[in-house]
């Protein structure tokens with residue numbers, strides 16, 4: 001199954017946390033990273049009184065079921081020192097499921113597609129880069145929509 005993940009960090013060595021989260025996801029035998037966007041430095045969305053983030057979007061191929069993929073993402077967050085303190089607050093690493101095989105899902109643990117993705121330029125900009133034909137929940141193409149927030153693509157090393 002194809003899935004899209006958004007990863008973000010705004011505490012400590014942000015590049016290290018992004019790189020480590022990719023590595024730990026890819027170490028799972030049932031997860032393969034197919035595409036990885038560049039890294040974007042982004043102004044905090046929601047709670048603005050916190051450091052700037054680095055964000056990326058990944059396209060993966062996985063045979064894990066949606067809740068198993070969520071569990072894996074949360075295990076990786078935990079292994080990288082993520083603490084759930086405040087909603088939309090600072091974090092070493094945050095991994096969100098944007099889309100899983102175009103499934104619509106809604107229970108107490110998981111909502112798909114991610115309900116706030118279309119408002120967030122920190123999601124849309126990297127998604128446009130790796131999946132310009134992506135159709136958003138509103139039915140619009142990702143290239144036709146601009147979310148809130150400033151983002152800058154960092155030069156690759």
Ligand SMILES: Nc1ncnc2c1ncn2[C@@H]1O[C@H](COP(=O)(O)OP(=O)(O)OP(=O)(O)O)[C@@H](O)[C@H]1O
Pocket residue numbers: 084086087088089094095096097098108109110111112113114115116
């Ligand atoms: N698509 C999804 N991806 C990740 N978590 C989700 C999703 N839908 C629901 N959740 C639930 O949201 C809960 C809170 O997640 P988290 O602490 O990462 O929120 P947040 O990143 O601060 O805010 P936001 O959900 O707006 O990105 C998780 O425990 C998870 O069960």
Ligand SMILES: Nc1nc2c(c(=O)[nH]1)N=C(CO)CN2
Pocket residue numbers: 007008009042043044045046047053055088089094122149
């Ligand atoms: N720029 C930016 N802002 C955010 C982010 C994020 O990853 N990047 N994550 C949030 C919680 O999901 C809240 N706000």
